[in-house]
Every structure is written in structure tokens, then in C-alpha cells.
Amino acid sequence: MNPIPVNTPLLNGNELKYLTECIETGWISSEGPFISKFEDKLSAYIGRDYGVAVSNGSAALDIAIKALNIGPGDEVIMPTFTIISPAQSVVTAGALPILVDSDPLTWNMDVTQIEAKITSRTKAILVVHIYGLPVDMDPVIEIAKKHKLKIIEDAAEMHGQTYKGKMCGSFGDISIFSFYPNKHITTGEGGMLLCNDKELAERCKRLRNLCFEPNGPRFVHHEIGWNYRMTNLQAALGLAQLEQIDSFIEKKRGIGITYQKGLSVLKDKGYQLPTEKTDFSGNIYWVFGLVAPSETEKKNMVAYLAQHQIGTRPFFWCMHEQPVFQKMGLFKDERYPVAEKLARNGFYLPSGLGLTQNELDCIVNIINEKTI
Numbered sequence: 001m002n003p004i005p006v007n008t009p010l011l012n013g014n015e016l017k018y019l020t021e022c023i024e025t026g027w028i029s030s031e032g033p034f035i036s037k038f039e040d041k042l043s044a045y046i047g048r049d050y051g052v053a054v055s056n057g058s059a060a061l062d063i064a065i066k067a068l069n070i071g072p073g074d075e076v077i078m079p080t081f082t083i084i085s086p087a088q089s090v091v092t093a094g095a096l097p098i099l100v101d102s103d104p105l106t107w108n109m110d111v112t113q114i115e116a117k118i119t120s121r122t123k124a125i126l127v128v129h130i131y132g133l134p135v136d137m138d139p140v141i142e143i144a145k146k147h148k149l150k151i152i153e154d155a156a157e158m159h160g161q162t163y164k165g166k167m168c169g170s171f172g173d174i175s176i177f178s179f180y181p182n183k184h185i186t187t188g189e190g191g192m193l194l195c196n197d198k199e200l201a202e203r204c205k206r207l208r209n210l211c212f213e214p215n216g217p218r219f220v221h222h223e224i225g226w227n228y229r230m231t232n233l234q235a236a237l238g239l240a241q242l243e244q245i246d247s248f249i250e251k252k253r254g255i256g257i258t259y260q261k262g263l264s265v266l267k268d269k270g271y272q273l274p275t276e277k278t279d280f281s282g283n284i285y286w287v288f289g290l291v292a293p294s295e296t297e298k299k300n301m302v303a304y305l306a307q308h309q310i311g312t313r314p315f316f317w318c319m320h321e322q323p324v325f326q327k328m329g330l331f332k333d334e335r336y337p338v339a340e341k342l343a344r345n346g347f348y349l350p351s352g353l354g355l356t357q358n359e360l361d362c363i364v365n366i367i368n369e370k371t372i
């Protein structure tokens with residue numbers, strides 16, 4: 001059997017055709033025509049007025065924080081169980097992440113813990129939808145309204161997912177996506193900011209482009225930004241990928257359902273499988289996560305799968321336990337038991353769009369062989 005990596009992308013739509021067009025026309029930089037096409041198509045798909053394509057999802061978060069004027073002295077409430085990108089953006093802006101624990105069933109931030117964390121310095125709530133189910137948005141929106149807070153929505157894992165029938169990435173003051181190769185659509189590296197506010201969108205555009213003033217004299221700058229531009233080559237890929245998003249999502253859900261059925265014996269062994277649905281969404285299975293009953297059991301299962309050349313990836317490591325943040329004196333003595341257990345006992349199985357039915361059956365069989 002060939003090794004089964006944890007992710008392989010699927011690139012068999014118009015990707016090559018559009019990329020060839022870039023090469024043949026010479027439009028390869030961020031000035032090319034695919035950029036605005038991709039921005040328009042994705043924002044229309046999500047139901048937002050403006051899209052600003054950038055070099056990756058983490059860059060989008062940097063821009064979102066700065067565009068909303070979050071900086072020194074400000075606090076941003078977010079989950080401790082997340083990829084580092086959102087926390088890093090807040091910290092590098094000079095602001096302070098204020099953490100909340102996870103919901104044990106959806107693995108998303110426990111929204112009932114938000115309100116107690118609000119202080120006079122709180123500026124925003126940064127929601128991160130994790131692995132397959134969205135954050136329960138209604139309470140977040142209500143709290144934000146009541147306390148006049150901004151909402152930043154990290155929808156990097158949620159392309160095409162909905163919350164109560166409304167697209168993820170359409171909530172809050174600003175939302176972001178990533179197009180890294182393991183996301184539902186990929187541009188190799190890439191990201192996008194979405195919002196409904198024209199001025200905010202224009203500020204994001206300036207921030208991605210070194211704060212060149214679109215109407216001012218060239219090379220005269222009033223603010224510091226970044227070169228976070230996306231290239232036409234990336235946008236060409238993105239456009240081709242976006243054309244296929246419905247079938248991609250269907251395939252992801254299919255993978256999830258196959259694992260749910262095939263791996264139900266794991267439940268008897270004390271494993272937690274992803275929650276199939278909540279009263280606001282069905283799981284989109286960005287990745288298929290498993291929470292083992294113990295750290296030892298996780299280690300054994302991961303090693304066993306590695307022996308059979310099946311790739312796995314551990315769950316995120318909590319922000320309050322990150323050595324880099326500890327060194328900065330952040331989150332001292334803070335404890336978030338649900339998130340800590342997810343981080344220690346959780347891992348995910350191959351879940352990429354390039355996964356074949358044969359590989360999927362093989363993974364299910366190999367896991368079942370171990371458990372009997």
C-alpha cells in the first residue's frame with residue numbers, strides 16, 4: 001500500500017487552463033485580472049459586499065486587527081483552542097488575547113464564557129470556527145451588540161459551511177478565509193478578508209499594499225502596512241477551485257460520513273468522534289478529528305497508523321500553554337480543562353479532497369483491525 005498523507009489537494013478543474021492564461025498573457029503579479037475576479041466571486045458566494053485577497057490567512061488576520069484599530073491596551077476575547085494565527089495577530093498588534101475554554105461537543109469556543117471576560121478594555125470578540133462545526137454565533141452577536149464590541153470571524157476552515165442557513169464568513173465586522181492546500185479551496189498559499197463596509201475594505205487594501213495611497217503621490221506613506229498581496233497565479237487557482245466548491249463540500253461530508261459509520265467501534269473504546277450536527281449546522285468535516293480516551297491511547301493509535309503509513313496530525317495546542325506566550329508572561333496559571341484535554345488527546349485522520357474511496361476503506365479497515 002502507498003503512504004496516505006494527512007492531506008492531498010484536488011486540482012482537476014480549470015486550474016491548469018487559468019494558470020496557462022496567466023503565463024501566456026504575462027499577468028503573474030498582484031496586478032492581474034484574476035485577483036478582482038476571485039475577490040468578486042468569493043464575496044458573492046459568501047454574501048459579502050467586498051473581498052480583499054491577500055497572501056495567506058494569517059496575513060488576513062494581521063490586517064483585520066489593524067484595520068479595526070485594535071492595538072496597545074486593547075483586549076480581544078478568543079478561544080484558547082485554535083491555531084496560533086489569530087492570537088499572534090492580536091499579540092503583535094500590541095493587544096492582549098483574553099482566552100475562553102472550548103465546548104466539549106463542538107470543540108469551538110464556549111460562548112457562555114465570553115461575557116464574564118469583558119472589561120472596559122475589550123475591543124472585539126474573535127471567533128474561530130474549528131474543524132467542521134461553526135461557533136454558535138447568535139449569542140456572540142448579541143453580546144457584541146450589547147457591549148459595543150467588534151466581531152472578527154476566522155472562517156479559514158469553513159468555506160461553504162452555514163450557521164442557521166447563513167454562510168460562515170458573512171458574520172461580524174470582518175471575516176477571513178485561508179486558501180492553504182488543506183482548506184476546502186486552495187491557492188497554494190492565500191487568504192481573503194471579507195466585509196460589507198466600503199471604507200474598511202479600502203483600508204484593508206491599503207494595508208496589504210504597504211499603505212501606498214491609491215490617490216496620493218506615489219511613494220509617500222501615512223501609515224505602516226505590509227506587502228501581503230496575492231499574485232494573479234494564486235487567484236487563477238482560486239477561481240478554478242471556487243467553481244468546484246459545491247462538489248468539494250459534498251466530498252468532504254462524504255468522507256466524514258464514511259468515517260463516522262466505519263469507525264463507530266471506537267466509541268466503545270472511549271473515543272469521541274466529531275459531533276455530526278448541532279441545532280444550527282451539520283458537520284462539514286474540514287478534518288475528521290478523534291479524541292482518544294487518554295494521551296497514551298492517542299500515542300499508540302498514531303504510532304500504529306504511522307506503521308501502516310497513514311498520516312495523522314495532532315490537534316491544536318492551546319494558546320495558554322504556548323511556550324512563546326508563556327515567555328512573554330501571558331496566561332500565567334490560566335487553566336482551560338476542556339481545551340487541554342482536546343489538545344492532549346486529539347488528532348485527525350487523512351481528510352483531504354484528494355483522498356480516494358480505496359484509501360478511505362483501507363484506513364477504516366486498519367483501524368478496525370487494531371480495535372478487535
Ligand SMILES: *Cc1c(COP(=O)(O)O)cnc(C)c1O
Pocket residue numbers: 056057058059083085086128129154155156157178179180189190191
Ligand atoms: C489555516 C488557518 C489559518 C491560517 O491560514 P494560513 O493561510 O495558513 O496563514 C488561520 N485560522 C485558522 C482557523 C486556520 O485553520
